[in-house]
Structures are given as C-alpha cells and as structure tokens.
Amino acid sequence: MMGPSIHKKVDSIVFGVFSPKIIKKMSSAKVVTPELYDKEGYPVDGGLMDIRLGVIDPGLRCKTCGQKLKECTGHFGYIELARPVIHYNFVSTVLTLLRSTCRECGRVLIPKNKIDSYAKVLDQAEQEGGISARRSKIKEIITTLRTTNKCPWCKSRQQKVVIEKPTSFYENEKRITPIEARARLEKVPDEDCMLFGINAKAFRPEWSVLTVLPIPPVTMRPSITLESGERSEDDLTHKLGDIVRINQRLFENINAGAPEIIIEDLWDLLQYHITTFFDNAVAQLPPARHRSGQPLKTISARIKSKEGRIRHNLAGKRTNFSARTVISPDPMIDLDEVGIPIIVAMKLSVPEKVTEWNAEYLKKFIDRGPKKYPGANYVVRPDGKKKKITDETKEQVIEELQPGYSVERHLMDGDIAIFNRQPSLHRMSMMCHRIRVLPNKTFRLNPAVCAPYNADFDGDEMNLHVPQTEEARIEAEILMQVKTQLISPRYGLSIIGCIQDAITGNYLLTKALNFSREEAVELLLAARENDLSSLSNKQKFSGKEIFSVLLPTDFNFEGKSKGFTGDEKVDMKNDTVVVIKKGQLESGIMDKANLGEGSGLMLRNLVKQYGEQKAIEILGKIFRLGIEVLLKLGFSCCLHDTDMPKEAREEIENTLSKAYEDVDEMIAQFNEGKLEAFPGRSVEETLELKILERLNGARNKTGGIVGDFAQKDSSTIIMANSGARGNPLNLAQMAGCVGQQALRGKRIDLGYSGRTLSAFKKGDLSPDSRGFIRNSFKKGLAPHEFFFGAMTGRDSLMDTALRTPKSGYLYRRLANAMQDVKIEYDESVRDATGNVIQFNYGEDNLDVSKTEGGKLNVQRIIKSVLKA
Amino acid sequence: MATPKFDVTKHILVPKHTIISERERKQVLEKYNITYKELPKILVNDSAIKHLKPKVGDIVKIVRASLTAGETIYYRGVINA
Numbered sequence: 001m002m003g004p005s006i007h008k009k010v011d012s013i014v015f016g017v018f019s020p021k022i023i024k025k026m027s028s029a030k031v032v033t034p035e036l037y038d039k040e041g042y043p044v045d046g047g048l049m050d051i052r053l054g055v056i057d058p059g060l061r062c063k064t065c066g067q068k069l070k071e072c073t074g075h076f077g078y079i080e081l082a083r084p085v086i087h088y089n090f091v092s093t094v095l096t097l098l099r100s101t102c103r104e105c106g107r108v109l110i111p112k113n114k115i116d117s118y119a120k121v122l123d124q125a126e127q128e129g130g131i132s133a134r135r136s137k138i139k140e141i142i143t144t145l146r147t148t149n150k151c152p153w154c155k156s157r158q159q160k161v162v163i164e165k166p167t168s169f170y171e172n173e174k175r176i177t178p179i180e181a182r183a184r185l186e187k188v189p190d191e192d193c194m195l196f197g198i199n200a201k202a203f204r205p206e207w208s209v210l211t212v213l214p215i216p217p218v219t220m221r222p223s224i225t226l227e228s229g230e231r232s233e234d235d236l237t238h239k240l241g242d243i244v245r246i247n248q249r250l251f252e253n254i255n256a257g258a259p260e261i262i263i264e265d266l267w268d269l270l271q272y273h274i275t276t277f278f279d280n281a282v283a284q285l286p287p288a289r290h291r292s293g294q295p296l297k298t299i300s301a302r303i304k305s306k307e308g309r310i311r312h313n314l315a316g317k318r319t320n321f322s323a324r325t326v327i328s329p330d331p332m333i334d335l336d337e338v339g340i341p342i343i344v345a346m347k348l349s350v351p352e353k354v355t356e357w358n359a360e361y362l363k364k365f366i367d368r369g370p371k372k373y374p375g376a377n378y379v380v381r382p383d384g385k386k387k388k389i390t391d392e393t394k395e396q397v398i399e400e401l402q403p404g405y406s407v408e409r410h411l412m413d414g415d416i417a418i419f420n421r422q423p424s425l426h427r428m429s430m431m432c433h434r435i436r437v438l439p440n441k442t443f444r445l446n447p448a449v450c451a452p453y454n455a456d457f458d459g460d461e462m463n464l465h466v467p468q469t470e471e472a473r474i475e476a477e478i479l480m481q482v483k484t485q486l487i488s489p490r491y492g493l494s495i496i497g498c499i500q501d502a503i504t505g506n507y508l509l510t511k512a513l514n515f516s517r518e519e520a521v522e523l524l525l526a527a528r529e530n531d532l533s534s535l536s537n538k539q540k541f542s543g544k545e546i547f548s549v550l551l552p553t554d555f556n557f558e559g560k561s562k563g564f565t566g567d568e569k570v571d572m573k574n575d576t577v578v579v580i581k582k583g584q585l586e587s588g589i590m591d592k593a594n595l596g597e598g599s600g601l602m603l604r605n606l607v608k609q610y611g612e613q614k615a616i617e618i619l620g621k622i623f624r625l626g627i628e629v630l631l632k633l634g635f636s637c638c639l640h641d642t643d644m645p646k647e648a649r650e651e652i653e654n655t656l657s658k659a660y661e662d663v664d665e666m667i668a669q670f671n672e673g674k675l676e677a678f679p680g681r682s683v684e685e686t687l688e689l690k691i692l693e694r695l696n697g698a699r700n701k702t703g704g705i706v707g708d709f710a711q712k713d714s715s716t717i718i719m720a721n722s723g724a725r726g727n728p729l730n731l732a733q734m735a736g737c738v739g740q741q742a743l744r745g746k747r748i749d750l751g752y753s754g755r756t757l758s759a760f761k762k763g764d765l766s767p768d769s770r771g772f773i774r775n776s777f778k779k780g781l782a783p784h785e786f787f788f789g790a791m792t793g794r795d796s797l798m799d800t801a802l803r804t805p806k807s808g809y810l811y812r813r814l815a816n817a818m819q820d821v822k823i824e825y826d827e828s829v830r831d832a833t834g835n836v837i838q839f840n841y842g843e844d845n846l847d848v849s850k851t852e853g854g855k856l857n858v859q860r861i862i863k864s865v866l867k868a
Numbered sequence: 869m870a871t872p873k874f875d876v877t878k879h880i881l882v883p884k885h886t887i888i889s890e891r892e893r894k895q896v897l898e899k900y901n902i903t904y905k906e907l908p909k910i911l912v913n914d915s916a917i918k919h920l921k922p923k924v925g926d927i928v929k930i931v932r933a934s935l936t937a938g939e940t941i942y943y944r945g946v947i948n949a
Contacts, residue, residue, distance in 0.1 A: 128947075828900055835906045836943075844937035854936075 016202025017090075020212045028052045028064040029077040031215050034245040036233065048240050049218055053077050056222040074217025079243070081211055082250035083267050084178040086167045088275040088282065090208030095163050096196065097185060097205050098176070100145035104156040106187025108195055109145045111152040118195060138197055165284045167271055178271075182209040213274065215240060235296040239277045239288065246270045321348055321466045323443075327421075328457055330444035331627055335496065335620050336482035338419050338433035339444025340411065340464065342373055345437045348466050349377050349408035350415055356403050363398050365409045373437075378408040411435050411466065416473045418465040418480060419445070421453040425811065428452035428488070428495060432480035448502070448623055449482060451597040452495050483612040486603075489849040493604050496616075497597035498623050500724050504635065505626025507722035509543035510590040511575070513629070520546050523632065527625035534583065543629075544585040550621045552610055553583040557602055562593040562723050578602070592723025595622060604852050641716035642735040642778050648709035652702045652736050656774055659698035660767060663691050667765050687765070692740065692747060695772055699739035703732030710735065738773035738781070741788040743795055747771055748788055757784055876915045883932040885917045888943075893927050896943055907945035922946045 018026075029052040036049045043049040052063040054074030062072040086094060101108055110118055118141060126134040149158045159171045169176040176184075185208070190200035198205065221234035233241075250266045276288040279300040287295040303309050323344045333339055354362055368375035369389055379387045379397050382404040389397055401407075411417075415435040424430055431452065438444055443462055450456060467473045478484075488495040498506065515523065520541045524532060527550070534549050535541075561576035571577050578588030580602075594600040607615040644652070669675045670687045677686045707728055710717050716734075720726040733739065741748055748771035754762035760769035768774070771788040775781050781789060820832035827845050829838035848854055876882050888896070897903065904925065912922055922928065926946040934940040 826900060830906075833906075834902065836900060836902060836908055839900070839942060840937070840940060842936055843932075843934040843940040846936070 014199070014202050016199065017204075017207045018214065019204065019207050020210075023076075023078050023212050023214045026076055027078040027214065028075040029215075031077050031079045031240075031244055032248075034241045034248065036237070036241070037231075041231075048215065048237055048244065049223070050077065053215065054217040054219040056218050072219070074219030076217060077215035078212045079215060079247060081213055081270070082247055082254060083263075083270065084182050084209045084211045085213075085267075085271045085274050086178050086181070087208050087210050088167060088278050091163070091167055093196075093198075093205065094181060094185065094208055095161065095169065096142050097188060098161045098169060098181065100142050100148075100196075101184070101188050101192065102151035102153060102156060103158060103171075103184060105151060105154040106184060106189065106192075107151065107153040108188075108192045109148040109151060109158065110195075115195070122195070135197065138195075141195075166282050167275060178209050182206050182211075185209065210274065213243065235290075235298060236277075238290075239273065239296055239298055242288070243270065243273045243277060246273055319465065321468055323348060323464045324461055326442045327445055327455060327460050327462045328442040329447045329450075330438075331447055331502075331623065333436055333444060333446055334434070335446045335448055335616055335623075336431075336433055337436045337446065338417060338464065339436045339438040339442075340417070341441045341443075342437055342439060343441065344464070345411040345435070346370070346373055346375070347377075348411050348464075350411060350466060351380060351406040351408050351468060354401060354403050354405045354407060359401060359403065362407045362409070363401060365407060366394060366398050366401065369394055374410045374412050376407050376409040380406045380408065411437065413437055416467060416476055418467065418476055419443075419453075420463045420465070421455050421460065422463075423808065425454075426452075426490070428485045429454075430480065431482050431485055432476040433482060446620075446623075447499055448496055448597075448619070450499065451497070452485060452488075483616040486607055486612055486615060487849050488598065489847075491598065491854055492848045492851040493598050493601070493853050494607065494619075495597050496619065497599070497603060498592075498595040498619075498626060499597065501630050501635075502623040502626035503592050503595055503724040504719055504722050505629035506547065506590040506595055506622060507724070508633065508635075508718065509626070509629045510547050510585060510588070511543065513543035515541050515543070515546060517541065519632070523625060523628050524549055526628040526631075527621045529621050529625075544587075547590060547622075547625065548580075548583060548585045550618055550625065551580065551583040551585070552606075552614070552618075555583045555606070555609065556581055557605055559588070559594060559600060559602055561589045562591045562721070564593070590622075591721075595626075596723060601852050608852075635715055637715035637719065639778070641711070641714040642731070642776075643711075644706065644709055644735055648705055651705050655698050655701050655705070656737060659694055662694050663767055666690055666694070670765075688747065691765070691767070691770075695740050695767055699732070699737055702736035703728055706732045706736040734777045736776055738775065738777060738785070738789070740767075741771035741773060741792040743771075743792060748791060757787065759784060877919060882916050883930050885920065886929050886931075887917075887920050887922055887926045888929045892929075896927065904945050907943055909947045910944040912946050912948060917946070924948050 029050045030046065031048055031050065032046040033044060035044045035047050037047075038044050043051050050063075051060060052075065054064075054072050055062045055067075055069050058069050061068055062075075064075045065072050108115070122134055122137055122141075125137040146160075150156070151158060161176070162170050164170055169181060185205040188205055193200040193203075193205060216236065218237075221236040221240075223231050223233045223237065225231055246266060246269050250263065250270060253263055253266060272285060273288070275282060276285060276296070277298055280287045280296055280298040281301065288298075289295050301308070306312065323340070325341070325344070330339055352358070352362060362376070365374065365376040366379065366389055369391060370377045376389055379389060379401065381387065387393065387397060413434075413436055417433055417435050418430055419433045420430040422429075429452070431449070433445075436444070443464065445453075445455070445462075453462070455462065467476050482496070486494050486496055517539050520535065521532060523546060524535075529550055532549065534553055536545075538545075557578065557580040559578040561574075561578055563574050564576040565571055565574075575587060575589055578590075578594060579586045580588075588594075592599060594602045603615065603619065606618055610618075666675065666687060670683065673683075675683055675687055675690075677683045678689065681689070710731065716726065716731065720728060720731060743750070748756055751757055755764060756769055756771065760766075764770075768784070771791070773781060773785040773789060775785060821829060821837060823841050824830050827841055828836055829841050830836055842848075846854075846856070877885075900906075904927070907927065910917060910928055912924055917928055920928075924946055928944045928946060930942040930944065932940050932942060
C-alpha cells in the first residue's frame with residue numbers, strides 16, 4: 001500500500017579518503033599470496049579469489065556473509081605493503097603540500113600572524129565567486145609559497161621540491177622516498193590542511209601515501225570459464241596478482257637483508273604496478289599489457305570516457321518496447337498516423353488491465369496467442385509475475401485470468417506511439433502518432449511530417465516507442481501529438497504544410513481548372529471531405545470553388561501568392577492576391593506561399609481560429625486534394641520541357657558570345673596595362689571582378705531568356721512556379737547555360753602551374769580556361785567543363801561532410817550550456833541558480849509560438865475585441 | 869606615437885550606460901526579488917562605463933535598441949576585474 005517507512009534519513013554527506021585503519025577494518029580478508037586456486041581448483045585462503053571476498057561460482061556460499069551467488073555483493077580485502085607507495089591520483093596533492101609546508105616542523109610556510117588574513121581572503125573569494133573562485137585563489141597562494149626559503153615558524157631552511165613524473169619527488173637531487181614523504185605529511189597539523197581546502201578529519205594528507213592497499217571484492221572482477229574448462233581471470237585480478245607477487249618479493253628481500261639497490265628496484269616496480277592498477281594510461285608509464293599485447297583495463301578505464309561506467313551505463317539509457325526500421329511515405333494515411341509493419345505490431349505490446357467488463361474481450365486476445373494477430377504475448381499477475389502465452393499455457397491462462405491481471409496485447413490501430421528521428425534537435429523530432437498496422441516491413445509516415453523530423457526516404461530509419469502506462473500515454477497525447485506541434489516555437493508559423501505534389505496539385509486546381517459536378521464530388525470524397533453542404537447546386541465548378549469546400553464557412557483571410565509583386569495591375573493579372581471571404585476562395589492561387597511549410601499565414605490563422613484539431617484535419621484534406629487532382633490530370637516532367645525555340649537558342653548564343661568578346665577585350669586591356677583598378681584593389685583583382693561580373697550577368701540573361709521562351713504549361717515550369725520543386729536557376733542551367741564554377745568565391749585557378757588544365761596556355765584568363773561552363777546540361781558539357789563541374793561538386797560535398805559534425809558538436813555544447821535556463825513567472829530568464837540572464841524574455845516577452853511569424857497582428861486583435 | 873582618443877560611448881553600437889541611484893537600485897532588486905549577486909556582471913574597467921567612474925557594487929542600467937521591442941532595459945552589477 002504505502003512505500004517503505006523511512007527509518008534513517010541522510011543528513012549530510014562527507015567525502016574523504018580511506019585511512020589505513022578503515023581499510024583494515026572494512027576488510028574481511030588479508031591477501032598474502034598471489035596464488036588463486038589450489039590443485040583441486042578451489043580458491044586459496046589468503047589468495048586473490050578467497051571466498052571471504054565474495055562468491056562468483058554458483059553453489060558456493062560466501063564465507064563472510066553466508067549468502068549465495070547474486071545475493072552476496074562481495075567484500076573488500078587488503079594487502080599490507082612492504083614499503084609505502086604514492087597513490088597516483090594524489091600526486092599533485094602530495095606535491096603541493098611538500099612544497100608549501102616546512103620540511104622540518106610541517107607547518108604551512110605562512111607566518112603565524114598572517115594565517116588568519118589568508119583564510120579571510122579565501123572565505124571572501126568563496127562568497128563572491130563560489131567554490132571555483134576559492135580554488136583558484138588557493139592555487140595562487142600555493143604558487144607564492146613555492147619560493148619561500150625559510151620557515152617562518154622554526155626558521156629552518158627550505159629546499160626546492162621537484163617532481164619527476166609520474167610519482168617520484170626530488171629535493172636537491174636527492175630522492176624523497178614515499179616513507180619520507182609520508183613522515184612529512186604526518187607532521188602537517190589539521191588546521192593547516194584547511195587552508196589547502198583539505199578536510200583533515202576525512203582526509204589526512206599522509207593517507208595519500210598507501211601503506212595498505214584495499215583489494216576490491218571478487219564480484220567486481222569475476223573470472224570467466226571458457227568452453228575448454230580453462231579459467232580466464234579479469235584484468236583487475238591480473239594486476240592485483242602482479243602487485244601481490246612483487247610485494248611478497250619485496251618482503252622477502254627486506255627480511256633477507258638484500259642490498260639497497262635491489263630493494264629500491266622492487267619498490268619502484270611495486271609503485272609501477274599500483275599506479276597502473278589505478279590508471280593504466282599514465283602519460284609517462286608504459287601501459288601494462290596482456291600477453292597478447294592489448295593493454296589491461298584497470299580501474300580508471302572502467303569509469304572514464306564514452307565506454308566507461310558513467311557515460312555508458314549511468315548516463316546512457318536503453319529502452320524496451322521500441323522499434324527501428326526504414327521509413328517510406330504514404331500520403332493516404334493521416335498526418336498524425338504512423339504505419340507500422342504487422343511483425344512489429346506483434347512484437348510490441350500494450351498492457352491492458354483486466355476488469356470485469358473487458359475480461360471476455362481480453363480473453364479473445366489470449367486465445368489467439370502470440371502468433372495470430374491481434375493476439376497477446378504475456379499476462380502479468382497482480383504480484384508482478386509475467387507469464388508467457390503459448391499454445392500450451394493458453395487455456396490455463398484464460399482460466400486463471402481475473403480482474404487485476406493485465407494482458408500485454410498486440411498493438412492495434414489507434415494505439416499511441418512516440419515516433420522519433422535522430423538527430424533529435426528540437427522537440428518536433430519526437431512526436432506522438434496514432435498507430436496504423438500495415439503490411440510490409442517499413443514504417444510509413446505522411447510526407448507532410450517530413451519537415452519537422454527532417455526526414456526523407458533515401459534510406460532513413462526512424463525509431464518508435466510504445467508508452468506502457470496510462471500516465472505515459474496521456475502525457476504523450478497531451479504534450480507530443482503532431483497537432484500540438486503544428487506551430488513551430490522557432491518562428492511562430494506552421495512547420496507542417498503541403499509539399500511537392502500536394503502543392504503542385506493545389507496550384508493547378510486553384511489556377512485555372514474546371515470540373516463537372518461529378519468530378520468535383522469525386523475529388524472531394526477522395527480527399528476524405530464528407531461535408532459537401534457548402535457545394536452549390538451548379539453543374540460546373542471552378543478549382544477555387546472546389547478548394548473552398550475544405551475551408552470553414554466563416555473563414556476570412558487575405559494574403560499573397562508566390563508571384564506577388566505589389567503592383568496592383570500585375571497582381572490582378574497573375575491572380576496573386578489571395579482573398580478568402582466566408583470560406584470562399586475569391587481570388588489568388590494556392591501555392592507554396594500559402595500552403596508550404598513555414599510560409600504564409602493561412603495555416604497559422606486556421607490553427608488560431610479553429611484550433612489545432614480542426615486545422616490538422618483541414619491540412620490533411622488540402623494535402624490529399626492536391627494529390628487527387630494530380631492523379632486525375634496525370635503529371636510528369638520530361639526532357640522537352642527544356643526545349644527552346646530556335647530564336648531563343650540563338651539569343652542565348654549571342655548573349656554568351658557577346659560576353660566572351662567583352663571578356664576578351666578586358667583581358668586585352670589588362671595586358672596592355674590600360675585597365676583601371678578599382679579603389680583598394682590591384683589591377684589583377686579588378687580584372688577578375690569585372691570578368692566575374694560580366695559572366696554572371698550573361699548567365700543571368702540567359703536565365704531570363706529561358707524564362708521568357710519556356711512553355712508556361714510545361715510540368716517543369718509549373719513545379720517551379722508553384723514552389724513545389726526547382727527554381728528558375730535550375731531551369732536556366734538545364735536549358736540555357738550552366739555558368740561559372742567557383743572555388744572559394746574565385747574562378748577556378750588551380751591545377752597546373754599557371755593554368756587549370758594542360759589543354760590551356762599558361763596565363764590564359766579566358767572564361768573557358770577558368771571554369772565557365774558555356775553549355776547547358778541538356779546540350780552536354782565539354783570535357784574540360786565537366787572536369788570543372790566535378791571540382792566544385794567535390795568541393796561542396798567535402799564542405800557538407802565536414803560541416804555536419806562540426807555544427808552538431810556546436811549545437812551540443814549550446815544545448816548543454818543552456819539546458820537549465822528557463823523563464824520565471826516574472827518573465828525574466830534565469831539559470832538554475834537564479835542568476836538573471838535576460839530581464840525580459842527575448843526583450844519583448846513574446847512567446848513566439850503564440851505569434852504569427854514573430855509578430856502580433858494588433859489590428860486584428862483590436863477588431864476582434866471591438867466586435868465582442 | 870600617441871593613439872588618437874576614441875570615445876567608445878559615442879559609437880553607434882554602444883548602448884547608453886548609466887549608474888542608477890540608491891532608490892532605483894532598491895526597486896530593481898525588489899522587482900526581480902534578487903540580490904546583487906544574481907545580476908549579470910560588468911567589469912569596473914569596461915570601456916563602456918569607464919567614464920562613469922563606477923565603484924564595485926554599483927548597478928549599471930543599459931538602455932539598448934532592440935529589434936523586437938524597440939527599446940529595452942538591462943541591468944548589470946559592477947565587479948572587480
């Protein structure tokens with residue numbers, strides 16, 4: 001019923017370092033021998049696999065706690081070191097203490113009367129800039145103490161302490177042995193430690209020189225038994241074996257009275273093994289290796305970096321009830337639906353609680369079992385025990401089923417799932433969709449929601465998650481449904497809109513098409529518009545009238561189409577002024593400017609006036625209507641869309657020839673030294689600029705010619721005009737002239753010395769030799785032109801390939817730096833500690849997602865207020 | 869060579885900085901329910917406020933031109949360099 005009652009409450013936590021005493025106290029075994037197992041394969045007492053340190057074999061019981069495998073979490077042991085050894089992670093601490101305390105009396109090298117003022121400075125620094133300011137202040141003090149050469153307490157002379165990395169200290173060319181270092185640290189009084197930010201109660205400085213070494217429990221370094229019956233020990237056990245072995249040898253040599261050199265060598269070896277036991281990637285030490293040559297994974301390698309315990313196991317999350325596969329488009333499912341393969345639907349499940357009212361219904365699922373859709377995979381008892389449903393257990397489970405149980409049934413149409421595409425850069429990258437179970441093996445999504453996910457279908461994969469509790473489902477539905485994400489918080493317009501065929505279709509429909517009554521009804525029904533009441537009794541309908549059926553009857557809107565110029569006469573002629581009155585599209589063409597993603601206020605106004613549910617329904621219908629129109633008409637582009645009449649070709653040819661002549665003349669002028677330089681430019685630069693300008697002008701002119709002569713009713717032009725795909729430049733490159741290829745803003749000028757290709761003369765500045773492509777794509781490129789095109793093509797490919805990871809990392813850093821920033825109730829922007837970042841959010845306190853393209857339409861607000 | 873003196877405060881991109889009065893200071897801190905520590909910071913020797921002869925602990929009011937709001941007010945606490 002209730003959670004476990006609290007009998008102990010954490011009041012405070014102190015971080016410290018184990019003292020030798022504590023190490024011995026918490027140990028349950030002293031390790032004295034490097035042997036692991038005896039002849040029978042039983043762990044040796046006092047060995048590294050001692051069963052007092054925990055059990056890793058099934059069947060054995062721990063000698064310390066009496067528990068079995070998986071119950072006993074293991075116990076620490078220890079070894080007594082023959083000689084003390086510096087703990088690698090505390091080398092810097094030891095060094096600063098040796099440098100800034102007296103070698104004789106152990107006091108800090110600060111005069112008695114000044115200690116208080118130093119402490120005060122530190123306290124003040126902490127108050128002003130927090131703990132990091134205190135630390136940097138401590139560092140400052142330490143550097144000043146280094147140069148002190150006389151102890152202000154006992155007047156003894158100080159020596160300069162140098163470190164020889166990684167772990168040895170020298171004073172006057174003489175080594176400070178760990179024994180000596182430890183003795184000095186012992187002398188430092190507790191109150192002096194406080195100055196260095198050391199809490200001596202939890203961390204006496206001398207504890208950073210190890211005299212006993214704790215042995216981690218066997219449970220954190222289990223051995224594995226190979227198929228051959230051989231045992232393979234963990235890396236840590238190997239390392240510990242080395243330590244124990246060397247330690248024993250050191251003991252024996254000391255007892256036998258061996259010469260000092262031998263003892264010191266062994267001592268250094270012990271130091272090496274203990275250092276690499278903690279960290280096997282110390283810069284100055286060769287990493288300890290297996291016999292195979294791969295480095296041992298010791299303690300710090302287990303914790304650190306991407307594959308370490310923290311980032312991999314603690315911060316890294318994995319999830320059940322998820323699926324991933326390739327995506328493909330399906331314009332006939334709703335915007336907020338996702339099609340999932342039936343195989344996935346039978347693997348993923350939703351737990352449904354059994355009540356007396358749905359018991360019969362759920363029993364049918366169990367009866368169908370896991371192999372027949374829609375069935376069920378598991379039954380969960382009230383005590384949490386899961387039971388798999390199989391053909392054998394089926395009857396028994398149905399018998400047993402009663403209220404309180406839950407049935408994990410297959411996914412069905414209408415279930416809730418969260419759909420996601422990486423990189424999840426904004427909140428629209430994870431949205432909640434309704435499931436639609438479909439044949440075949442890909443996830444299906446409506447192409448209109450490609451934009452928020454930034455997805456296409458060239459092999460993209462996406463992830464799907466199925467919420468398992470009622471709360472999670474409700475939360476996903478309220479916060480993450482596609483319809484709640486219609487308006488982007490980035491610019492306050494709809495990010496979901498019509499794309500491609502849907503735009504082309506609506507463009508054609510609202511431009512000039514007429515349909516008979518039958519055809520109109522057919523189209524509207526195919527677009528799933530069932531309310532045809534606003535269709536008049538006429539026998540013939542214009543496209544605008546058909547489109548208007550989808551709009552609410554009280555919708556008023558004024559806007560612009562894509563070709564809007566501002567010139568009233570031209571706009572009237574081109575029909576680019578969109579006027580919707582009482583749900584009737586009176587003038588204007590529905591193109592990308594009105595229906596496209598992130599453009600135009602029509603969708604925005606629909607959301608605002610009729611709510612997101614209605615808006616998404618209308619959008620879905622508009623989308624399908626566009627596609628149905630194209631299905632009816634038939635629509636495809638072809639090669640002769642780019643055909644030009646003879647006069648156009650001649651005109652293009654003339655324009656280019658003229659440009660070539662002009663450029664030749666400029667070069668001639670330059671060679672004669674008659675070219676006048678622009679202010680602030682050299683003559684060469686001036687020539688380049690002039691040539692570039694002339695050639696670009698020529699190319700643009702051919703574009704204009706292509707635009708003038710192109711057949712206005714060709715599919716390619718229609719796509720470009722409606723904004724569905726392509727632009728005039730693409731067209732000009734296909735039919736007219738590809739134009740100048742540029743590398744880093746300049747005409748191509750690299751390759752051989754003085755020339756781009758060996759086919760040209762040295763110093764040739766003509767358009768041809770510097771990457772101007774005179775031909776059109778349709779005509780075909782000359783060999784050198786093709787090569788220049790390949791150059792810029794490769795350059796831009798490289799550019800995108802290098803930019804993607806760079807911008808990704810930049811974004812990650814931004815996101816991490818700003819993740820705790822939020823807007824408070826007083827409209828100021830603060831971080832987690834309450835520091836003010838902005839006094840007014842965005843300086844104007846506007847929630848962009850509640851605006852129209854970042855602006856508020858004050859006029860309309862006034863109108864609506866006056867009306868009410 | 870003597871560098872010609874350039875008055876940054878006259879530059880078009882440098883917004884107007886003023887040190888606010890004791891009374892206004894109290895109002896600001898009270899309005900946002902913050903202490904001096906939570907304010908954004910500015911160095912005493914910042915070129916934009918050098919001519920005001922600020923002391924550590926002063927609060928500087930900055931009136932900026934804003935694309936979204938026309939004009940916007942920002943406060944910064946003066947800190948030691």
